[in-house]
Amino acid sequence: MANEITIVTEAELRKAIPLDLAAIGVVESAFGALASGRVVMPPILSMEIPDAHGEVDVKTAWLPGFDGFAIKVSPGFFDNPKLGLPSLNGLMILFSAKTGLVQALFLDNGYLTDIRTAAAGAVAAKWLTPARIETAGIMGTGVQARLQAEAAHLVRPFRRVLVWGRDRAKAEACAADIGAALGIEARADGDPARLVAESQLVVTTTPAREPILKAEWLHPGLHIT
Amino acid sequence: MANEITIVTEAELRKAIPLDLAAIGVVESAFGALASGRVVMPPILSMEIPDAHGEVDVKTAWLPGFDGFAIKVSPGFFDNPKLGLPSLNGLMILFSAKTGLVQALFLDNGYLTDIRTAAAGAVAAKWLTPARIETAGIMGTGVQARLQAEAAHLVRPFRRVLVWGRDRAKAEACAADIGAALGIEARADGDPARLVAESQLVVTTTPAREPILKAEWLHPGLHIT
The missing domain is CATH 3.30.1780.10 (ornithine cyclodeaminase, domain 1)
Structure with a gap:
């Protein structure tokens, strides 16, 4: 055949x-x-x-x-x-x-x-986040941490990104990668509560089995993917 | 990688x-x-x-x-x-x-x-049929009709095969193929009841949605796959 x-x-x-x-x-x-x-x-x-x-x-x-x-x-x-x-x-x-x-x-x-997952995050950001995002927070330091930031930036071009991870060195490396890829301010933040407080969009990209983001950190004008 | x-x-x-x-x-x-x-x-x-x-x-x-x-x-x-x-x-x-x-x-x-399905038929024949099969009856004329006959013959080397199908020409062709492959007597039989009566092993290999083999045709010493 x-x-x-x-x-x-x-x-x-x-x-x-x-x-x-x-x-x-x-x-x-x-x-x-x-x-x-x-x-x-x-x-x-x-x-x-x-x-x-x-x-x-x-x-x-x-x-x-x-x-x-x-x-x-x-x-x-x-x-x-x-x-x-x-x-x-x-x-x-x-x-x-x-x-x-x-x-x-x-x-x-x-x-x-990987591409599909990041793109799905961007679809959520496009339809559900406030029209203007100043700061995006990324929780996690792996492949999706980087790709979700890039995808979200395509639909909501934010000015700054904060990255939190359990391993500070990985969070620094991830922030550096995202900053270089997007040409924006990017840094690791060791305090996840502060990261959420300063962000209008937070993307969680970890396989955590315990909560890494607490309900009491939520604030008006925040979208979480 | x-x-x-x-x-x-x-x-x-x-x-x-x-x-x-x-x-x-x-x-x-x-x-x-x-x-x-x-x-x-x-x-x-x-x-x-x-x-x-x-x-x-x-x-x-x-x-x-x-x-x-x-x-x-x-x-x-x-x-x-x-x-x-x-x-x-x-x-x-x-x-x-x-x-x-x-x-x-x-x-x-x-x-x-195709091979796995035919081999599974042979496993059934090996464990469930009488030790001696004179005649095998094949109902159906497609790929599995041929392969089931060949596989069963490996574990129960029967002497004769009868083939029934709705299309007599296809049944003749199938019988000819099986006869040539196994070097045994092989012919089409237009009467499925007679095919079952003369067989000790019958293999049904059709996608029929209506019964093609009737309970009243069963006889002692017959195995059906």
Whole structure:
């Protein structure tokens, strides 16, 4: 059977799909379609591999009218950093919605998920935050801390960013990265209550299982993603 | 990240994985492991694409002790034959069960599923049929009709095969194929009741939604897969 399958690597995807207003617009449209109720979206398939502190999630959906649909396979193996490997990997598979034939494999190692997640934060900021943001606060110091700041800045170009994390050195590094990427004032703040007090937009980007942001810190004119 | 992914095509898989006693043994072991209760096997992810009379199923499982696990993605688009395409396609993805990294892509277009399904029939025949089968009856004329006959013959080398199908010409062609593959007497039989009466093993391999085999045709010493 002559079925051409396009294979796209992470490096190629990073060049082709930047985090920009176009990506945010695509995610915004998808939320709109989902809200219309016509999207077909089955429950997630999720499997645990307890021996390796791992799990794998498979997600898909189909938007009527689209020629294709993707299936995303996301493994999370949380002991990987001890081996010098990232926790999250995975790939996406693009199928024809007319014939079910595989059209492309996106070997993205989670990059497309990173972009989608940050873009979703920007959609929330676009629709839910005050029109003018002076200061954005980022809680967390990982990939999403950086990407959420960049995405939110595209829709609400704030003047200053504050970063809090449990590890002060990581918070400093994250703030430096965001400041350089956006060309704005950026610094780490060791006091999360003060970070929230000074921000109009706060993005939480940690896997914390205990609260890191307290209800009593909330103030009028604050949006939290 | 230097992660080598092996990509294996359908043609390569057809050479590497024949339907033989080894394949049947693997499927038999998997059933044994499943019966032990230690296998991790989440519910199937299933999505319908009603506009194209299509669906896609995603299946996975992990056997403790194994270094890897596979995720199978099986689209079924039942109008494809009108386009000259097979209804079933898909691929399997092999992951490390230690790190979650993708190790291999098996672009099998459903071939591995065909082999697994036939091997499962042979496991049933090995454990549940009388020790001696003179005649096997196959109801259906598609890929599984042929493969189920071949697989069952590996564990119960019968002397004769009868094939029934709604389309007499397809039944004749299927019987000819099975006879040639196994080197035994093989013919189409237009009367399903007679086929069942003369067989000790009957395999039903159709997508029929109405009964094609009636309870009153059953007789002592008959196994049905």
